[in-house]
Amino acid sequence: MSEIPENLNYTKDHEWVGPSEDGGVKIGITDYAQDSLSDVVFVELPNVGDEYQRGEVMAVAESVKAASDIYAPISGKIISINEKLEESPELVNESPYGSGWMVLMEPSEDMSALINAESYKNSLD
Amino acid sequence: MSLFQTCIHDSHVKLGAKMVDFAGWHMPIQYTSIVSEHNAVRERAGIFDVSHMGQIFISGKDASSFLSFVTTWDMNRLYDGDCRYCHILNEEGQIIDDTIVYTFGNEDYMLVPNASMVGKIFDWLNLQSVNFEVSISNKSEDFFCFAVQGPQALRLLRQYFNLSISPFKLVKSGNIIISGTGYTGEKGYEIMGPLSESLEIWESFLEMGALPIGLGARDTLRLEKGYLLSGTDFNGTQTTLESGYSWVIDWNHNFIGKEKLISQKEKGHKVLSGILLEERGVLRPGLPVYLDGVQVSELTSGSLSPILKRGIGLSYLDLPIGTMVNVLIRNKQLKGRVIQTPFL
Numbered sequence: 001m002s003e004i005p006e007n008l009n010y011t012k013d014h015e016w017v018g019p020s021e022d023g024g025v026k027i028g029i030t031d032y033a034q035d036s037l038s039d040v041v042f043v044e045l046p047n048v049g050d051e052y053q054r055g056e057v058m059a060v061a062e063s064v065k066a067a068s069d070i071y072a073p074i075s076g077k078i079i080s081i082n083e084k085l086e087e088s089p090e091l092v093n094e095s096p097y098g099s100g101w102m103v104l105m106e107p108s109e110d111m112s113a114l115i116n117a118e119s120y121k122n123s124l125d
Numbered sequence: 126m127s128l129f130q131t132c133i134h135d136s137h138v139k140l141g142a143k144m145v146d147f148a149g150w151h152m153p154i155q156y157t158s159i160v161s162e163h164n165a166v167r168e169r170a171g172i173f174d175v176s177h178m179g180q181i182f183i184s185g186k187d188a189s190s191f192l193s194f195v196t197t198w199d200m201n202r203l204y205d206g207d208c209r210y211c212h213i214l215n216e217e218g219q220i221i222d223d224t225i226v227y228t229f230g231n232e233d234y235m236l237v238p239n240a241s242m243v244g245k246i247f248d249w250l251n252l253q254s255v256n257f258e259v260s261i262s263n264k265s266e267d268f269f270c271f272a273v274q275g276p277q278a279l280r281l282l283r284q285y286f287n288l289s290i291s292p293f294k295l296v297k298s299g300n301i302i303i304s305g306t307g308y309t310g311e312k313g314y315e316i317m318g319p320l321s322e323s324l325e326i327w328e329s330f331l332e333m334g335a336l337p338i339g340l341g342a343r344d345t346l347r348l349e350k351g352y353l354l355s356g357t358d359f360n361g362t363q364t365t366l367e368s369g370y371s372w373v374i375d376w377n378h379n380f381i382g383k384e385k386l387i388s389q390k391e392k393g394h395k396v397l398s399g400i401l402l403e404e405r406g407v408l409r410p411g412l413p414v415y416l417d418g419v420q421v422s423e424l425t426s427g428s429l430s431p432i433l434k435r436g437i438g439l440s441y442l443d444l445p446i447g448t449m450v451n452v453l454i455r456n457k458q459l460k461g462r463v464i465q466t467p468f469l
Contacts, residue, residue, distance in 0.1 A: 039160040041429045042407050044455070060455065062407045064159040064429055065341055086405065 002032040002124065005097055009111055010120035015073040016097065017114055020104055024079050028101040029061065029070060029092065032124055037063045040092040043085040045102060051077045052105075054113055059102055061092060070102065074113060080104035131176035132269050132320040133327050140337055147340055148241035148356075150177040155339040162342035163431040166309055170275035171338035172330045179243035180268045180317065181236045181250065185259040188232045195253050196226065197365055199378035203228045208293045208304045211373045213238075213246060214382030218364040218389060222246055222355055223373075225306055227295055235302075237270075239355040253381065269323035272306075273335055274313030274346075281333050282314060285326075290314050301326075308343060310350035310467065348437060349430050351399055351466025357410060358397060358425045358439055364389060367441060369397045369466070395441040399466040400424070400450065402436030404459045408452060414440050415451040415458065424452070430468055436461070437468045 004010075008018040014033035020026045034040065042062040052058045052072035059070040081103050085091060092100040115123070128151035131137075137144065142153030153174070155162060165171050183192060189200040198211035207228045213221045222242040227235040238246040247263045254261060273281060283289060286298050292312075295304040301318040316326060331337060344354065351369075353359060359368055364382070366374075366389055374386065402408060408427030413420045427438035436452075436459075444450070446465050451458040 038155065039158045041160070041431075041434075042405060062429075064163075064345055064407075064431065065154070067407070067409070 002030065002035065003097070004030065004032075004117050004121050006117045008097065009114035009116060011071070011073045011114060012120070012123050013071050013073075015070060017073050017111065018097070022080070022104060024076075024104045024106045025074070026101045027073060027103050027105055028096055030120070031096050033068075034093045034096045034100070037061060037068055038065070038093075039063050040089045043089045043092060043102065045081040045085065046078050048078050048081060051108075054109070061089075072105075074105070074107050074111065075109045076105040076107040078103050079106050129177070131174055132323045133174055133176070136324070136327060137174065137337075142337070142339060145340070148177060148239070150240060152177060153337070153339040155341045156337045159339070159341035159345060160431045162336065162338045163345050165336040166275045166311055166338055166342065166346055167432060168276065170273060170277035170281055170313075170335045171342070172327070172335040173272040173274070173338045173343055174269075174327070175272050175315070176269040176323070177240035178270050179236070179238040179240065179246070179263070179265040180270075181238065181243070181247055182262045182264055183234045183236065183250070183259055184232055185257075186232060187257040187259050188234055191254060191257040191259045192226060192234055192236075193378050194257075194380055195250060196224070197374045197380060198226065199375040200226070200228070200231075200234070201378075202375065205230055206294050206296070208295050208306055210293075212365045212368075212370065213249065214365065214380070214386075215361075216381060216385070218366070218382035218385035219362055220359040220365055220368060221249060221361065223353055223359075223370075225304070227302070227304065241356055267319060268317050269320055270315055270317045271323075271327060271330070272308065272313060272315045273330060274307045274309040274311045274338075276312060277334070278311070278313040281330060281335055284333055285329055308352055309346040310352070310469070311346075345428050345431055348426055348428055348439070349432060349467065349469040351439070351468065353397075354426060363397070363441065364394070366390060367394050367396060393443075395422075395443045397425070397439050398442045398444070398446070399464040399468055400438045400440055400452065400461040401433075401464050401468060402438075402452065402459055402461045406436045406454055406459050408436040408438035409454075412438070413453045414442070414461075415453060416444065416448070421450070432469055439466070
């Protein structure tokens, strides 16, 4: 059973968006997504300063078997990336909502395109 | 078409394996994770269900000369109890499949072809056998095959069968055939026998501590050692010389494809080479390989080595060892070095 924290927002493509103490929003992939990918062995993150429209490919997570695109869940500008993933991509598996976060974004739109935990949970059934 | 299932298919499902279609078979790709299964084989012991592999028996007065004719190896050089890895070629010297020949006696052999090639090899052998007094029978459906691999594999063999095995030798225990062979580069062996005995052996080895390993780790384990994958690293258009496996050719005997190999040897040819990524990234089959901005080849196999934690791949190249090339991944040219396999 996948863990789906109540306090986060989600996309149907299995990204999560959450608040950040440093301003902006934190973005990562869900527990369900990391489990489907299995061992994440490489994460390609965007550059700080890059701007993305909602739905554009912003990062790639690769397992031994496959590469999986990660889409910008909302439009905005990258203000920070999780550099720990370069050396330790397995953090995405170990703690998808914690130390396995991927980017910090300054959104240029509101969160209305995202779904809540309950809707995301229903989308998995 | 529905998929074939091995004799212990239900055990895979019970163990929670992710199942995939492989060469028409419903096979476990992983039970837990590819990396943890890979490491288990390198550090301890794992057991693979490879019952989809074929078993073709060749017997009769001309069995030895026939097999010498249809493979790259001279069976006169093998003794009872020897196993030999070699290639089966067409007249152009191109690899139809790679196989292991099991020598039970000089009129009694078994071939183990790859799952997807069993039918083709059986037909090819029959086609080539017209002038030989041999009987060829495909018993692939009657046999299970498990590979037990890893530094602790031999201890498990002694524990269960009370016997030991040397590399590329075979022993029989009742109607079970055990050979010092494998596809991981670790110490280990493969166990073949009638389907009725498969579940008891599978469960006993799991109980003794062998971890079940899926086809995902089987692929990364073999790639780290530079072993060929049938249908991927050769697909009917490459010769044994090009595959880099010239050591499987005994030039002192007559075999199908020999003439073409001799002329190719004189002319020169590409060789399947290793590419070790010098930057972070994962290599994948099909990615284009560049030299000085010009595409020269593509990868046949590619992955990330769980042990080296580097991207590794194979490609047919005409470049010296040490040459720096680029591999194009998502519009980025990543630096790689041509190396002599094995990677590990």
